[in-house]
Amino acid sequence: MRIHKFIYKSMKDANSSGGEGDDIDWNTDDELEIASYGLPSSNMRLRGGEINAESGGEINAGSTEIVKATTSAVSLSSKTIDHFVGMGFSEEIVARAVQECGEENTDLILETLLKYSASSSASSSNSKLVDHFVGMGFSEEMVAKAIQENGDENTDSILETLLTFTAVEKSLQAQNQVGSDLSSEYEGSFLDDFSDIDGFSESEETTNCASDKENKLLSLASMGYTVEEASIAMERCGSDSTIAVLTDFICAAQMAKANDALLEEIEEKVRPKKLCNDHHKHKKRRMLDQGIREDEAIRLPNPMIGFGTPSDPDCVIHRKLPEAAVGPPYFYYENVALAPKGVWDTISRFLYDVEPEFVDSKYFCAAARKRGYVHNLPINNRFPVLPLPANTIYEALPLTRRWWPEWDTRTKLNCLQTCVASAKLTERIRKALEKYDNEPPYSVQKYVMDECRKWNLVWVGRNKLAPLEPDEVEMLLGFPRNHTRGGGISRTDRYKSLGNSFQVDTVAYHLSVLKDMFPRGINLLSLFSGIGGAEVALHRLGIPLKNVVSVEISEVNRSIVRSWWEQTNQRGTLIDMADVQQLNSDRLEQLMDSFGGFDLVVGGSPCNNLAGSNRYTRDGLEGSHSSLFYDYFRILDIVKNWAQVYNEKKIVV
């Protein structure tokens, strides 16, 4: 508990220049500077070589790890003193501690400093005690109540009580998200209600899981993060995540918020000028605004060909990956390109600041599919799988050619989605067209074409349009015929599974560089596998699949992949499971220990809260499904850390 007290205090001190209440309060100049350049989490990462062990419910375990990581990450020599002073210790004390312990052993120095800190706070008088905790950011009222309950002797239990108060208060606020103004109301009432709430929480949360969760929450709170941040992080990353992963998450979230705050700050600065000198300054503000956004925000390329396509292979010859991103293991993450603003910035920031490769599959096949791919694969010497797919609608669906009118100039289909047009619609179109013997007037053509583009209709007879058959979608996406057919899957589910899948030729092109690197095959971790687009792509490339761990929530999809696996005479092992959220580090490490880790981690997390077609719950990356992205990150991070430790061991041996 002492350690927490200290860290909490030092964080608060470091952040004293701004921020209050629920807002993220990290406003030191250095951090804002980092944020303003859109720089990565990698600079902020608290990742040491040996912090991937799960904390076993001990309240101190998590934060001790962080302290170790932080200290070992800092270079020794003259910077040591600055480092600890920056943590909130006085220069005098640090100097003494360094003298006592030597410069080398930063852990020991920290321990000594903590002892100093603890003994000094233990000698405080009562009023000093109140000030002490108020200085930490607790309200006077709360502190008084806590001291009353615990006496003024035991500072540890006082702090514990305060943290519990805060946690309860915050969770109350979170539950009643009526508005930010409510906090003052709660401040008045929480003390009276507290005993009841306490009883409730104790009776409800007595399982190990819950107490571990609570401990982590408290650990994070004591590190200076708000309980709100901490609980969001635990929700996103899973409650069994290590403190390191959780702090990673929070840091990245803070980055995002800081970026927004910075923008607002600048706008605030310029806004008064706009008022006194309307037109001119208005323009200037826009320019400034756009200037920053252009630097910050990820923009979609036009044409959307990424780092090259089979027909145009040499767009970008070389790229430099951020160090934290360099594999092995290799990773490949996919989602819709046309996501709400800021989504790709967040995704990229989490995935080690790798720039997404945006590719439209219309450069690979006869249907468009605008997707972003974040991966750390080499991009030279890619090659397409053979046979090359049909490149136009005519080639893909030759029987439609006969009925295709002159005025329908489409050569490519639009994105293949999960829903198809109704029979009613195609009937309306037919009736509209039947009024005319020859070519319909422009207005009708326009109507028909709009519907054709919206629903991907194709001509199957005179005046007769139809949605694509599941077989045709299969073929267009590069899957073997009947891949999703039979075995108990309905037609509707086929459309749904296919609509949510990879375009195999596109993905295979990107993955093709692995063939020479892994002639004996790879171990694959496939998250959100769907109908196995990645597996099919690798198989079609002739890359042997040794061990495949496939995680997919839909039972019919798992069955499709299993069936494909058996039909293609695979020599490897397919392990499938349902829920990425249930895939914890213990299970992962057990798997990785058994066959030597993963060579590739593929995943396309749910897009339904990002996709433009969603009228109801397009909530962005924090949506109930799309937030599973954070599980991709969590799991990838575990795999990367495992690989790092594994490689270090290999070097030693």
Add this chain to the structure above:
DNA sequence: AAAAGACAGATTGTAGAT
């Protein structure tokens, strides 16, 4: 109960015009 059918705009970015 499961499957199929019908229908529900908004958020983006872009190209062209002013």
Add this chain to the structure above:
DNA sequence: ATCTACAATCTGTCTTTT
């Protein structure tokens, strides 16, 4: 530089049918 029109979009929910 702004404005405007236009195009694209791995969907959800309710109702009807099987």
